[in-house]
Amino acid sequence: MELLFRPRRLRRSETLRRMVQETRLRREDLIYPMFVAPGQGVRQEVPSMPGVFRLSLEKLVEEAKEVAGLGIPGVLLFGLPQKKDETGSEAASPKGAVQQAVRRLKKEVPDLVVITDVCLCGYTSHGHCGLLRPGGEVDNDATLEVLAQVAVSHAQAGADIVAPSDMMDGRVGAIREALDEVGQEMTAILSYAVKYASSFYGPFRDAADSAPQFGDRRAYQMDPANARDAIREAALDVEEGADILMVKPAMPYLDILARLRPEFDLPLAAYQVSGEYAMIKAAAQKGWLDETAVMLESLLSIKRAGADLILTYFAKQAAALLGK
Numbered sequence: 173m174e175l176l177f178r179p180r181r182l183r184r185s186e187t188l189r190r191m192v193q194e195t196r197l198r199r200e201d202l203i204y205p206m207f208v209a210p211g212q213g214v215r216q217e218v219p220s221m222p223g224v225f226r227l228s229l230e231k232l233v234e235e236a237k238e239v240a241g242l243g244i245p246g247v248l249l250f251g252l253p254q255k256k257d258e259t260g261s262e263a264a265s266p267k268g269a270v271q272q273a274v275r276r277l278k279k280e281v282p283d284l285v286v287i288t289d290v291c292l293c294g295y296t297s298h299g300h301c302g303l304l305r306p307g308g309e310v311d312n313d314a315t316l317e318v319l320a321q322v323a324v325s326h327a328q329a330g331a332d333i334v335a336p337s338d339m340m341d342g343r344v345g346a347i348r349e350a351l352d353e354v355g356q357e358m359t360a361i362l363s364y365a366v367k368y369a370s371s372f373y374g375p376f377r378d379a380a381d382s383a384p385q386f387g388d389r390r391a392y393q394m395d396p397a398n399a400r401d402a403i404r405e406a407a408l409d410v411e412e413g414a415d416i417l418m419v420k421p422a423m424p425y426l427d428i429l430a431r432l433r434p435e436f437d438l439p440l441a442a443y444q445v446s447g448e449y450a451m452i453k454a455a456a457q458k459g460w461l462d463e464t465a466v467m468l469e470s471l472l473s474i475k476r477a478g479a480d481l482i483l484t485y486f487a488k489q490a491a492a493l494l495g496k
C-alpha cells in the first residue's frame with residue numbers, strides 16, 4: 173500500500189522516539205509538599221497517603237536533605253498547629269511549626285527553595301479558610317489582613333515564596349502590599365490562582381486535619397463546571413502581583429492548564445493533589461495499575477498540558493527515576 177505519511181516511521185526505535193519527543197519531564201519541574209508537625213520525634217504516616225508523613229522539625233530537615241539530594245528544587249510546607257482556635261491565631265506566630273521549619277531549612281539546606289502555604293483552614297477550629305461572620309459566612313476582607321500577617325511571618329522566617337491557597341478575593345494584592353511594607357519585596361508569590369472546590373482534596377484534609385466542621389468551601393473555591401472563570405481569576409492575580417500561577421487539582425483540569433498557558437506568560441504550576449496521589453497508590457497496592465508507569469505518565473501529561481512546575485507527592489519517587 174502506498175501511504176504517503178506513516179507516523180510509525182518515527183516510532184521504530186527508542187532513540188528515534190527520544191529524538192522527536194515533544195515534552196520532557198525533569199527533576200527540576202517538581203516540588204515536594206511536606207507537612208510540619210509540632211513536637212519532637214514525630215514521623216507519622218498519613219493513612220490515605222502512603223509514603224507521606226507528618227514530620228516534626230528534625231525529621232523534616234532530614235527528609236528535606238534527601239529531597240534536595242534528589243535534585244528537586246523546592247518544597248511546599250504545610251503547618252499543623254499546636255492548637256486550633258476560631259481565628260487561627262497560631263498561623264502567624266513566629267514560633268509556629270512552619271516558621272521554625274523555614275528558619276531551619278534555610279540554614280541547613282540553603283539551596284532548597286522554600287515555599288509556604290498561606291491559609292487558615294489548618295489553624296481554625298471550624299476548618300474554614302478564613303474568619304467567620306456571625307452567620308457562618310467567611311468574611312473576605314477581614315481575612316485578608318490575617319493572611320497578610322501569616323505571609324509576612326513566613327517571609328520574615330526566610331521563605332523564598334509564599335503560596336496563598338485560601339481563595340479570598342484580593343489576597344494576592346493584600347499580601348504583596350504587606351510584604352513590601354516590611355521590606356520583603358523580594359519574596360515571591362505563587363498564587364493558587366485557579367483552585368477548584370474539589371473532592372480530590374479528601375486525603376489532604378486527613379493529613380492537615382482541616383476538613384470544614386460545617387458546610388463546604390464552595391462559597392470561595394471555584395465551581396468545577398467553570399472554565400472561563402479560571403481566566404478571570406488568573407488575570408486578577410497577575411494584576412495584583414502574582415509571580416507564579418497555579419491550577420489545582422491537576423489531572424481532572426488539564427483543559428484549564430491548556431487554556432491558561434497561551435493567555436499568560438508567567439510560570440504556570442499545577443498541583444497534583446492528595447486524591448490524585450491516593451488513587452494511583454491504592455490501585456497500585458491492589459495490583460491493578462503499574463505505579464511507576466502511571467505516575468510518570470500522569471506527570472508527563474500535566475507538563476504536556478502546559479504546566480512548567482508540578483507540585484506532587486510523587487516528587488521523590490519520580491526524581492529518583494528521572495536522574496540528571
Ligand code: PBG
Nearest residue numbers: 291293337372373376445446447
Ligand atoms: C488549604 C489547602 C488544601 C490543599 C492545599 N492547600 C485543602 C483545601 O483547600 O481543602 C489541598 C492539597 C491536596 O489535596 O493535596 N486551603
